[in-house]
Amino acid sequence: MKNIDYRLKKIFTLIVVLILLSLLLKFIWQIFVNQSKAQAKDYQSLAAIPPELIISVQKTKPGNWQDYASILIAIFLTHSSNSAEAELPMDTSNSKPKDYYYLILSTDLKIQFLLTQLDTHVAYKNLDWEGVDPELRKKANYYRQLFEKYPIFEPDKYQFPLAQSCYYTDTYGAAREGGARRHEGTDLFAAKGTPIYSVSSGKVERLGWNRLGGERVGVRGEDGNYYYYAHLDTINKSLSIGTEIKPGDFLGTMGNTGDALTTPDHLHFGIELPNGEWLNPYSFLKVWEYHKFNQ
Numbered sequence: 001m002k003n004i005d006y007r008l009k010k011i012f013t014l015i016v017v018l019i020l021l022s023l024l025l026k027f028i029w030q031i032f033v034n035q036s037k038a039q040a041k042d043y044q045s046l047a048a049i050p051p052e053l054i055i056s057v058q059k060t061k062p063g064n065w066q067d068y069a070s071i072l073i074a075i076f077l078t079h080s081s082n083s084a085e086a087e088l089p090m091d092t093s094n095s096k097p098k099d100y101y102y103l104i105l106s107t108d109l110k111i112q113f114l115l116t117q118l119d120t121h122v123a124y125k126n127l128d129w130e131g132v133d134p135e136l137r138k139k140a141n142y143y144r145q146l147f148e149k150y151p152i153f154e155p156d157k158y159q160f161p162l163a164q165s166c167y168y169t170d171t172y173g174a175a176r177e178g179g180a181r182r183h184e185g186t187d188l189f190a191a192k193g194t195p196i197y198s199v200s201s202g203k204v205e206r207l208g209w210n211r212l213g214g215e216r217v218g219v220r221g222e223d224g225n226y227y228y229y230a231h232l233d234t235i236n237k238s239l240s241i242g243t244e245i246k247p248g249d250f251l252g253t254m255g256n257t258g259d260a261l262t263t264p265d266h267l268h269f270g271i272e273l274p275n276g277e278w279l280n281p282y283s284f285l286k287v288w289e290y291h292k293f294n295q
């Protein structure tokens with residue numbers, strides 16, 4: 001009898017321990033899932049910023065462009081949420097950057113005072129927000145923290161994948177294969193054989209043929225994102241899985257392999273977030289391109 005009691009106790013303890021362990025694992029997993037969800041939301045917010053705005057402030061306020069950009073974005077988002085247009089104004093037709101900074105000179109005095117403070121080198125964290133709409137401040141803080149956390153608009157950390165300017169438009173989300181799937185990247189058009197360079201640092205994760213991409217190179221960035229270069233004509237022979245990559249390293253040459261066989265030669269460039277979501281690379285490309293060719 002005593003023996004059975006002892007065994008039952010042992011089994012019971014084991015079950016309790018297993019339940020607790022699985023709850024703990026579930027808890028840890030949930031933290032991980034929530035983190036990657038938040039990160040994806042952050043990157044999607046960055047991808048939605050018009051490149052003209054970033055270029056404009058990087059050009060006119062190189063020392064603290066993140067401060068100005070955060071406040072300008074917050075102004076646009078706060079103003080547009082009052083109107084029917086709830087998105088940032090994206091001007092894809094005009095390649096000349098609009099001077100966003102001067103666009104806001106007509107807005108209210110409190111906001112002008114914020115910008116005057118930045119002009120006189122008050123640090124962002126010491127700004128006097130007296131009288132400014134708290135919603136606007138919250139949005140500005142959100143973007144300020146994004147720029148700090150994800151340096152994807154920093155031209156010294158990332159770079160344009162070609163050694164020349166080329167034709168590309170924002171076709172992210174356009175229908176492909178008669179609407180069966182969506183376009184999950186940006187197509188950059190240039191002649192066959194045009195060299196393609198890595199935009200980021202990281203490690204080669206995938207290499208060679210796949211059905212849609214043809215000859216492709218996939219680089220796992222140091223930032224955790226997956227950078228995808230497809231339809232290459234040739235791949236740099238010195239690359240193999242695990243090769244360390246720096247921004248500007250030669251990956252291969254432009255072509256039309258894979259499902260691009262019937263289209264003009266182009267690079268399909270994609271950015272996949274760690275949670276599997278694809279990011280629209282258009283704004284980042286425009287900013288990197290500006291810095292590569294307008295210094």
Ligand SMILES: [Zn+2]
Nearest residue numbers: 185186187268
């Ligand atoms: Zn494409």
